Amino acid sequence: MKTFLADTEATLRLGITLGESLTPGTVILLEGDLGAGKTTLVQGIGKGLGITEPIVSPTFTLINEYTEGRLPLYHLDLYRLEPQEVAALNLEIYWEGVEVIPGIVAVEWAERLPYKPDSYLSVSLTYEHGGTRQVELIPFNCAISKVIAAI
C-alpha cells in the first residue's frame, strides 16, 4: 500500500492508526532517507498505544523502551551501527519476545539489519517534490493486511 503524507500531522496520524491496531510481537522495519519521517511515525505509534511520555530518537541510546501504553514499545535506531555490530546486539530477543514482554518493535534504519525477523511490516518513507512524503507499507508474512487496507 502506497500513500502520500502531506505534512507532519499526516505522518503522526498514520502512526496513531498503527499504534491503535497492531498486535503484540509486530515488528516494523522503517527505511528512508535522513529526516524522511521515521521518528515522527514512531511518535504516532506511541500515541496510538497510549504512551504519553515524549518519544525521542534513540540514535545515541540505540533502544528506548516505553511500557506505559496498551503494549510495550521498543524503539531502535541503527543509524550509527555497522551490520556486524547489529548482529552482536541479539535483537531477536525483541521479536521473539523470549526475555522481554511481547510488544511493538519499531526499527529505524532497518537497512542495517544483517538478518530480518520471520514476519514484519516494512515501512518505506520517501521524499516527494515540495517536501511532502510518500510511504509504502508492505506486510511480510504477518496478518496486518486488514489494518493497512483500512488506512
Ligand SMILES: Nc1ncnc2c1ncn2[C@@H]1O[C@H](COP(=O)(O)OP(=O)(O)OP(=O)(O)O)[C@@H](O)[C@H]1O
Ligand atoms: N509527511 C511529512 N511532510 C513533511 N514533513 C514531515 C512529514 N513527516 C515528518 N516530517 C518532518 O520531517 C522532519 C524529520 O522527521 P523525523 O525526525 O521523523 O525523520 P527521521 O526519518 O526519523 O530522521 P533520521 O533519519 O534523522 O532518524 C521533522 O521536522 C518532521 O516534523
Ligand SMILES: [Mg+2]
Ligand atoms: Mg529518526
